[in-house]
Structure formats: structure tokens, C-alpha cells
Amino acid sequence: MNGISSSGQVERFRCIIAEHLGLQFEDAKLGFLAEVLERRLHKQAAAADYLGQLEARLPLDELGALALELTVPETYFFRNVEQFHALMEAVVPDRAGPSGASKSLRILSAGCASGEEPYTIAMLTRGLPLEGGQVSIRGVDVNRAMLDRAARGRFTEWALRETPPEMKRRWFRRSGRESVLDETILKSVQFSQHNLLDESPELWAVEHYDVVFCRNVLMYLTPKKAAAVLARITRALAPGGYLFLGHAETLRGLSQDFHLHHTHGTFYYQRREGDGPAARQGGESDQAHPAAMPLAAAVESAGTWVDVIRNASERVRELTPEAPLRAAISWPDKNIEAALELLRTEQFGQAMEMLQSLPPEAARSSEALLLTAVLLTHGGKLADAEAACRGLLAIDELNAGAHYVLALCRESAGDERGAIDHDQTAIYLDPAFAMPHLHLGLLARRAADPEGARRELTQAQVLLQREDGSRLLLFGGGFGREALAALCRAELQACGGQS
Ligand SMILES: C[S@@+](CC[C@H](N)C(=O)[O-])C[C@H]1O[C@@H](n2cnc3c(N)ncnc32)[C@H](O)[C@@H]1O
Structure with missing residues (x-):
């Protein structure tokens, strides 16, 4: 900041811009905003209460001048x-x-x-x-x-x-x-x-x-x-x-x-026609995994990623100490949260019973439907899991998790194109979601597309590091952050990428 405008003034300026132009500026851009403010102050006949005047009413001319300085006009013909x-x-x-x-x-x-x-x-x-x-x-x-x-x-x-x-x-x-x-x-x-x-x-x-x-x-x-x-x-x-x-x-x-x-x-x-607008927490490792086979080898020998999840679910019990769930997903009912805890300890039957005993409104929530679909996937009931996902998408079409679970179901049904489509949709809806990248990487490896596999697995590796604990528990297929990261490394090595 150049020291002429105080930080309080720049903060006021930021609020005015947000209110009148809607533009959002992060803290890192405060220096830039200070420069713009200085330039605008120099252009005013009466600069004394420039900010006060803007707060009272932003004249169209001044709005235009600010838009010139602050908007991002990058564009070109036939973009995307x-x-x-x-x-x-x-x-x-x-x-x-x-x-x-x-x-x-x-x-x-x-x-x-x-x-x-x-x-x-x-x-x-x-x-x-x-x-x-x-x-x-x-x-x-x-x-x-x-x-x-x-x-x-x-x-x-x-x-x-x-x-x-x-x-x-x-x-x-x-x-x-x-x-x-x-x-x-x-x-x-x-x-x-x-x-x-x-x-x-x-x-x-x-x-x-x-x-x-x-x-x-x-x-x-x-x-x-x-x-x-x-x-x-x-x-x-x-x-x-x-x-x-x-x-x-x-x-x-x-x-x-x-x-x-x-x-x-x-x-x-x-x-829409009609009414109108209306895994486990990190810390565990492959060594701590009691399953006999390392995850990469399990993937190698299994038919699909769902097979790996199901095999792991049958063999693995109580892998990790309790770890608090961070709140990327907010659970609308304490019984849903309790069902998630049962998923953590691989008590799938009890988790399902808990979901079935929910009051009707909670049972219809996105979170309950998603958890139901995940539990069905662990139990190998892919057709039922798919039906649960489709039910969820009927009420929440932009649910990235439902698209990811559907990708697993489609792969299991032999529909690789459909699986890729749903993984891509999950990624589009939630670019920070690691699991669909991992799944796409595995699909690409199987389809003898090493370049695609490297791209997706590298991305999965990066995203896994900061993936939320509760999402890992829900979508990690029974594997924790370290195990999944190790899988990415092994798969990357196998397709000639850096790990
Ligand atoms: C990055 S350009 C996008 C141009 C084009 N839509 C494209 O995708 O190539 C963003 C445009 O949005 C305009 N813009 C930003 N805030 C606006 C607002 N509140 N009202 C009208 N236009 C605005 C900017 O002036 C800028 O020209």
C-alpha cells in the first residue's frame, strides 16, 4: 500500500465496490485497490469525502470509471x-x-x-x-x-x-x-x-x-x-x-x-419447467492396514474399484482410532452422523438400520440418501446404490457425491463411458473432489491410456492432501488418505509417471 490512503479507507473502498459492482477482492488485492483509490481521488474536484459520497450514492459516471479500472475484460471469439x-x-x-x-x-x-x-x-x-x-x-x-x-x-x-x-x-x-x-x-x-x-x-x-x-x-x-x-x-x-x-x-x-x-x-x-425459481481421517498407513494385500495389488487383481471397496469392506475392521470429523458436509440429523460413525467402524448393517429408522424428513435429505448409496456400494448392492443416487439427483441434481457413486455403479455395470461421464460431472461440480480423479485415473490405466491416467492420478494425489476427512470416510471406499495416496503413487509409477 502506498501509505496515502489508510487501511481503513481501503477497506471502506472494498466494501463500496462489493456493494455497488458486486466485485470481490481478496486481502491480497488490497494494494491494488489502494492504487485505484489514489487514482480516483486525484481525479476528484472535491476529494475530501469521496468515500462518503460513494457510500451515499454511486453516480453512474464514477461507476463506469471504477468498472474500467476494476473489471476483467478478457475475452475472445469462439471461447470454449x-x-x-x-x-x-x-x-x-x-x-x-x-x-x-x-x-x-x-x-x-x-x-x-x-x-x-x-x-x-x-x-x-x-x-x-x-x-x-x-x-x-x-x-x-x-x-x-x-x-x-x-x-x-x-x-x-x-x-x-x-x-x-x-x-x-x-x-x-x-x-x-x-x-x-x-x-x-x-x-x-x-x-x-x-x-x-x-x-x-x-x-x-x-x-x-x-x-x-x-x-x-x-x-x-x-x-x-x-x-x-x-x-x-x-x-x-x-x-x-x-x-x-x-x-x-x-x-x-x-x-x-x-x-x-x-x-x-x-x-x-x-x-426447469414448472414452478420456476424457486474414508477415514488421515494418519493411517498401509502398514496399519490389516488387509493382507497392499491396496495397489488389490486394485491390480480386482475387476473394478467397487470390487476393491467391497473386498476391503469384508476384510477390514476397525482400522483407525477415532478421529473427529471435520465439517465439509454438515449433517442435518444426529442419527445420520451416528450412521456415518458406524460406517467408520465398518458396521454397515447397523448404519443402514439407523438410516431406516430416521424420521421421514431426515430420511429424504441429500445426506441420508448419499450415505445410503455409499453403504449399498460397500455391500455390493450396486443396482440399489444406483437407484438411491438417482433418487438423490432427482432432488439435488448438482450433488457431486451422487455423481461419483453413480460412476462406480456404472463402471461395475460395464458402462465405462457412463462412469467417465459421471466422474467428469462430479469434478465439474466440485473441482476439489479427489476421488473422481482417482477413479478416472484407474479407468484410464485400464483403458491403456497412460497419459490420461497420469494426468488424473497426479491431480488426485494433489487433492488428496487437502481432502476433507469426512469426505474421505464417505467416498474413500474404506481406505484412508495415506493408503489412497500410496495407491496413486504406485499407479503413477506403473504408468511411467512421477510419483
Ligand atoms: C472476463 S469478462 C467475460 C467476457 C465474456 N463473457 C467471456 O466469457 O469471454 C467479464 C466481464 O464481466 C463484466 N462485469 C463484471 N461485473 C459486472 C457487473 N456488475 N455488471 C455488468 N458487467 C459486469 C466485466 O466488465 C467484464 O467485461
């Missing part, structure tokens, strides 16, 4: 191209009807920066045979300079780095070092300056849009503001309409109003 494949091959046919059909399509790019995202959509949807209507595309952003750049329609090679050559030929012409976008595409997107945090009945008209792209925006917002923006998007989407987020963003923990789709190698969401 799989999402555009999904848009054209799954979403548009679904919304426009099978015969190419009868209705207009309304698409919003929320947080469009300099326009590459809505222009990509315009290029792709150009000439769609919509008999009864047309495609309307709208781009909004709080950053005026970005919108001006979008309107100029002149782009660098860097912005076109992922643009397919035929699209470049068709829609751009070179002018010096820049590429100039064709007028037809320029005119097919309407841009306007909006703060997504602001209520605007016109922008957020109820059930108006068929598709909303809000990619790489929510990740910069405070959880409260991200939830508020999402609530608006949900309301403004037609029932059955689609939402695309950035590839590192999920709705897990934010909303239950959407179905999750996984096609074309990407994830996206569809607003």
Missing part, C-alpha cells in the same frame, strides 16, 4: 468452442423446434466485454431458418470502454486466435494489423451498458430469453451478489431456457432451479 457446439446442435434445435421452425430466439450475453461472445453467437446463428421469427442477440456490460470497442468492430489477431479459418474468411476483412467485422454481424447485436446488479425491468423482463450466456462473470462477484444476479437471470429465462456459465463456474450451492446438461464435452444448464 464446445459450448457453441452445444448451443447450435442441442440448444437451438430444442428452443426453435425440430423443423427449424416457428419462433424467435432471444439470446442475452451478460458481461459481454468487447463483444466477441455475442458476435460469435451472431455468426453461428446467422441464416438459421426460423420461419416465424428471428434471432435477437443482446450484449450488456458495465464497462463502457469495452462496449465502445465492441461497437467499433475492429479486433486483433489475438481476439481471433480460436476462430475457425472459414469464419475468418467469411466475416472479417483485414485492415492493417486489425480484422474488421462484417457489418451484418455488427448490426445483429444490440449492446447496452448495464450493471447486472441493478434492477432493470426492461433488461430482466420475466421469462424473456431462450438462452443466457453469463460466462466468467459470477466468479468475480461476492457470493451474495452472484446469487442476486443468478436470481434475475433465472427469472428472465423462459422455462426450459438455457444458461451457459464459464467452464470453471457451477451453480452448485447456488440454485436448484436448473437441470445440468453434459454434452459436446461441456456443461450447461436448463431452467
